[in-house]
């Protein structure tokens with residue numbers, strides 16, 4: 001993806017690039033923060049190596065000049081190659097998507113393995129982005145785990161610069177999307193006592209400037225810095241500011257009810273983020289997260305902006321369809337193990353194919369097809385898609401409200417509602433894997449066959465049931481498939 005100079009977040013960063021640092025390793029590059037950091041480093045002339053658990057065409061296409069090393073921090077034997085000939089490494093690994101029960105153990109183990117491998121490789125410096133929250137206070141599992149990771153990384157000869165931030169506000173950030181969806185969709189807010197907890201949200205712009213700035217400022221080596229925005233706000237105040245910006249009138253009702261599980265469940269029905277992730281984030285609302293470190297960063301790299309400005313910047317990025325990374329980009333571990341369509345030993349049990357002949361050009365058909373599930377929905381029978389998504393959300397699935405990162409452009413592994421892109425071949429094929437709760441494995445494939453005088457546009461639904469429930473499911477949905485899919489491809493043709 002080409003970057004417009006104006007889109008770079010560090011265009012006003014006043015530290016000087018240090019080419020002598022040679023190759024910089026970015027772990028967690030496929031995540032939300034890493035996805036914003038890598039292009040900034042490249043734009044400043046650094047050689048960048050990214051460590052990812054799965055090698056993908058998407059990473060190579062997204063950052064053609066980046067070296068990609070496949071390594072899982074939970075598999076120590078894979079780490080030495082990623083750390084070979086590296087002076088400075090960013091540590092942005094985070095396993096929150098594993099859910100509340102598993103992420104703490106995985107994060108500590110990953111940090112320990114990384115520290116040992118980094119020591120063996122003789123690297124000079126680690127830069128870690130963790131979370132605010134004071135040790136000694138009763139921290140949520142999420143904040144506690146972020147601080148434990150910092151301790152594990154620091155327990156070595158290698159100096160670690162630790163940056164600690166609270167909620168990040170930027171286009172595509174989970175916190176921003178939760179806040180925005182709640183304000184758009186909920187007329188009433190039942191406020192628990194923890195809505196009064198104090199927080200210092202930071203804009204993604206400020207954060208990325210600091211992440212790059214500390215790399216270019218030797219004196220920050222081995223130090224801890226708390227970073228935040230201009231104001232200290234309660235979560236209630238944030239909701240009020242967002243409501244005002246979106247011109248939405250809301251009713252705020254204080255309540256004694258405080259159960260995180262119930263709150264996160266209802267929030268997941270209204271927002272794109274899954275309940276376990278919201279729960280982990282909400283539990284942190286019990287703790288004040290304010291900047292209190294003794295060390296202060298210089299203004300050359302740290303210029304906090306207001307919460308309102310951060311929101312406006314995020315909204316304008318969305319308007320311009322220039323969201324370069326999103327919380328949903330992280331490829332959930334479970335899906336790394338997901339069987340791909342081409343990996344099935346034999347073709348799926350149930351297949352239904354619908355096609356039409358089109359006289360439109362191949363590229364325009366493909367462009368139109370790549371807009372499905374975006375702002376315009378699924379082009380036809382939207383209520384049926386929404387109903388299916390709602391059912392999935394009620395069953396604690398991902399639902400359709402995850403939406404998409406960009407309304408026009410699709411990349412490998414991008415999310416489209418309850419699907420994820422498994423394969424994309426320009427002007428030819430789009431293969432989506434279903435991530436909703438299903439009694440089987442399902443895919444949706446769009447193919448464009450280029451004939452001499454016309455083209456054929458085909459959509460194929462594949463389904464491999466786990467057991468008899470899957471078979472019942474398939475036959476129940478078959479009549480709807482006919483209506484949905486034939487109309488969908490007709491609309492793709494019409495809009496191209």
Ligand SMILES: NC(=O)c1ccc[n+]([C@@H]2O[C@H](COP(=O)([O-])OP(=O)(O)OC[C@H]3O[C@@H](n4cnc5c(N)ncnc54)[C@H](OP(=O)(O)O)[C@@H]3O)[C@@H](O)[C@H]2O)c1
Nearest residue numbers: 028029030031032033053072073074093094129165168331
């Ligand atoms: N986002 C926020 O609002 C926020 C706020 C404050 C602080 N922070 C801190 O910023 C850091 C980055 O957060 P983020 O939001 O960018 O995280 P994220 O979007 O959840 O991404 C996490 C990254 O970690 C990688 N990862 C997970 N397990 C791994 C493993 N075993 N081996 C190698 N890579 C692994 C993932 O790679 P795969 O693609 O392979 O899954 C992904 O690239 C975290 O330390 C977080 O605490 C974030």
